[in-house]
Amino acid sequence: MTEHIVLRHRDIPDIGQLEVYLKHGGFETFTDVVKNKSPQEIIDVVKASGLRGRGGAGFPTGLKWSFLGKAKPRYVAVNADESEPGTFKDREIMEHNPFQFLEGVAICCYAAEANHAYIYMRGEFWDNAARMEEHIQQLYDRGFLGKNLFGAGFDLDFHVHLGAGAYICGEESALLESLEGKLGMPRLRPPFPTVNGLFSAPTVINNVETLTNVPLIVSRGSDWYRSFGTEKSPGTKIFCLSGNIAKPGNYELPLGTPFRELIFEHGGGIPDGKKLKAILPAGASAPILMATDEVLDTKMDYESVPNVGSQLGSASVIIIDDSVDISWVEYKITKFFKHESCGKCTPCREGTYWMLHILERIHEGTATPDDVDLLDSVAQGVQGKCLCALGEFASGAVVAGVERFRSDFDLKVASQ
């Protein structure tokens, strides 16, 4: 990668300080936008750039903004509840390049004609949140936030809100519930948040990484942005690489970079002479992949990963070597989902509980060979019946694990 778009602190030291950020053109875009551009112009640029939501679903960002209901007030909610196992990209952005992120939020607010943005940060980010409050105060002091910005009649306030440690609050409608002071549980959709969101007002919800792209897209144009990535998945993406890998960390690469390049060129391959066995391309939330040549040559973009039976998601790539028993991986994943299930809908609440019991038995060596089929059947039963994606992720993980690594499970129950 020649140049970072989002992880710009890697190219420009101390960009996390407002002075440095301003010296590098920071908030010039926002100032120009407020003074000289219409909201629609911003939406059009973002639409043309092909930017897609980096939270996991990959929904076209400009399109989402254009769906906003006409009612006022409107809100922008930023999803900084980064909770996916193996995901640590938003944290790096907020810690090291916070002003580019905040400028992105500001531009988004202008495009959405919203006067308030809520930055919803996971509870464990309390120290980061305290710093974010300071950064926001600096923006008020400099006149980038507040009333009648640049004399153009646009008011803008940012609010930081800390979650209480629930994974489900990264689901956008549960995030809104939590912001409203309620138990974090997903809402029924429709209505979608763009029409009926926070406090029943039209609301844009975007991920931290998504919005951090926005200042450069607006200043440099959609064609520039489209020069990275693929046609349907333009731009760059931060790949959070972890697991059995020599050089774990965040890698901002063009979308469409193959798994092989990420793992072996950037990540330095599998340490200790072990072999690559499996890949979790999106933390716990996307089906596990066997590390076949076909998979390794697959481009990491929103279209290609589904073709081999998984999802790009938030691109938190967890590498698993051949010393790892996949039934143990599924046990850990299920334990996570069981812990994080909000309990609102039956299949997820009861299904994760049941699956965990079976996996516990498999893990502890008290399961019978029939239990693997039972596990598969319970997981299949949950599939397609849940209120939100969490239960689908939880069951999808187990279904894929059993289907693709059946022998690991059979070995575990046969050895009793």
Place this chain on the structure above:
Amino acid sequence: MADKTVTLTIQGIEVTVPAGTLLVDAAKQAGIYIPVFCYHPKLEPVGMCRMCLVEIGRPKKDRQSGELMTDESGEPIIEFGPKLETSCTTPVGEGWVVRTSSERALQGQKQIVEYLLTSHPLDCPVCDKGGECPLQELTMDFGSGKSRFLYDEKMHLAKHVPLGDLIFLDRERCIQCARCTRFQEEVVDDPVIGFEQRGRSLQIVTYSDPGFNSYFSGNTTDICPVGALTTADFRFEARPWELKQAASICPHCPVGCNLTLNTRRQPDQDGRVTIQRIMPRHNEAVNETWICDKGRFAHHFTRSPRRLSSPKIRRDNDWVDCTWEEALQVVAKAVKKAGDGLVGVAGGRASNEDLFAFKKLVDGLGGKALLADSMGGGDWVQKVGVGPGTNLRDLGQGDAILVVASDLHEEAPVWWLRVKQACDRGADLVLVNPRATRLDKFASTRIGCEFGEAPSVVSALSDGMASPEGVPGRLKSAAKKLAAAEHLVVFYGQEGLPAAGSQALAEASAALLINSGHVGSPNNGLIPVWPHNNTQGGWDMGLKPTTKGLASALDGAKAIYLMASDPVGDDPKLAEQLKAAPFVVVQDLFMTETAREADVVLPAQAFAERAGTYTTGERRVQRSYMTLPPLGEARPDWLIVSQIGKQAGVSFEAGSVVSLFAEVAASIPAYGDLTYQSLAEFKIEWPPVGGDDLYFGGTSYSNRQGLGIQLDHVQKVGKAPKVTWTQTAHAPADQQLLLVPVERLLDRGTTVVPSDMLANRLQARHIEVNPKDAVRLGLQDGAEAVIEMNGSVHKIDVVLRDSVPEGSALLPRSIGVPAVEPKLAKIQPVREKQTE
């Protein structure tokens, strides 16, 4: 939107329903049963339990043109989605093809049942819900019959969690459907219970102190689709299949909620048949499927050991049990002898038949019959009461409701609930009250006034509706809203008013309705918030309260006959008058303060022991059925009256309550068309409750015993009345406050106190005072005070509340300080004696 319909095919049956109908309801209307747990037709859908999964096929549309695509034979191409969908959250669509019982749908439903049962304790043999449990029912219908879940891996949770004094939670049985929490939040605006924790640890907790602090808490046990919520009343008391059901009418307030009484022969009651529980009976125009906690729990008075069970006669200043023969003879002789010196006083708790017979007897002997309830205006209700066909559920956008001098939440909770829901639907609510009530937050206009000022405020509003100029500014917007309303219902009460004042308020309200043309049609007119369930029936039977006060009416009486009323309890000075009267007979359930002054006491049957009809404040005549066997020798009021009549020479044809009602119909024009048969007519109303499929997912009862009949107006409305009454100014002098009696739902009345489980919820014995007055009078929060009023002295605790208007003190009725109407009273702190 409302007129648009949608046609779709569900399980091969073509169904046409209004656009916006949920698929689950559309199926039900076609007789197709989709299983549900969390869905409830009276609550917003949430799609939590996932039980109602079905396959939905939608007509395929061309992406460009949006036109329907057809196959070779010209039939629309139907596309089924990859997933099952919840029919409770999905409004129907044109041309859909829905499979509710396909293999895939059934498989999905079976899986949901299996998941639900993994955590369920399956303790049906000891569960109160067993036998009427939707989870049991749906497990039999849709479950797999055996579990693949290891029994030892079941979660064990607390099984006896009191959410309050009235409701218990069994955490193992809860299936987290949120019906209870949604009911509390959406329907009754008491969000005092909710979920805590998450995932499999998700559990219901109460946030209030005292726990589950709501007047409607019992309803959650009806709609709970499992045995998780049970009442303290019924918990572990009986199995549903042992119970007998009888239709009844709630005896507590003028709403007239339809009830089902469940009875059983009870070992711990010497084998007597007793009420085991009270459940709502469906009547969409009256109480829908709800009742308040007073109606549900305050029934233990019927089995109280203190009930009168045999006639008593006073001999040598002592009470002696006597035979009915003797008692009737003594009474008949005395009342006949009294002739025009006979004064009869009857309470609004008695049935129409009782009150009719009572009036006929007293009139027949030349005496004077009075209604004990001191609130006025029943004559105007007869003329401008809400029209037949009124259903508060129909009020919404464009309609208005005016509530005057009444605290509906305390006096008639189900009316409060229905007014609140009308506001939720967009109706304008105008309040004329001297103090804040639980309706304030739903009101579009709140007009404050002094106690006693309500009639003149309503008159001013009425004038303002006719000619907006010259209306005081504070009334302007309200007058405009009321005048513009398509439908207008006026509730009036008696708070802060003497009898003549409430009569004047009724007149002022009637004038307002007449002048604005809101009379004589459905959802228009006057609703009195009477102190008793059948006060309106009393007026209709020809009884009226005295406006001069009972003391003057009883002055010089040669014989006094009191039925179902306890005036001495409200005014101890009347005791002297009763003592002075040559003969007093009291007919009641209990040995009341009044009965203690009698020469003869006659035991009456409680509402559940006898049949009868009652007329609600909305002038709906409803039938109540005999449920319990008589207690001891107690007899129904009408029978006692007619037996006295026979001996005293007043002829009664009536051999039964049915023939007596025929006499009512023949004598009272408004009741002319009514018979016991017509009052028993019903039609199945939506949503269908209590069927075999337990679609309603609860234990509310369907109504097969009669919806009642709303009376038509037989009297000409005529000209609007002129209101002449004005309040006498009562400026509190030093050390004085205006003591205003107020109604509280869980009062300390004789029909409430015997229900032990309500003990902690009963109205506290205190008066409520504004903190500013407290400073002036030297009163302290929680400290005792002395009240001097009309020469009597009472000691009572004082509680300070900002919501009490300055210059007044609120006195809850029935707490031991008698008061009929607002009175100035001297209030002083109790001075602690200085100890040496």
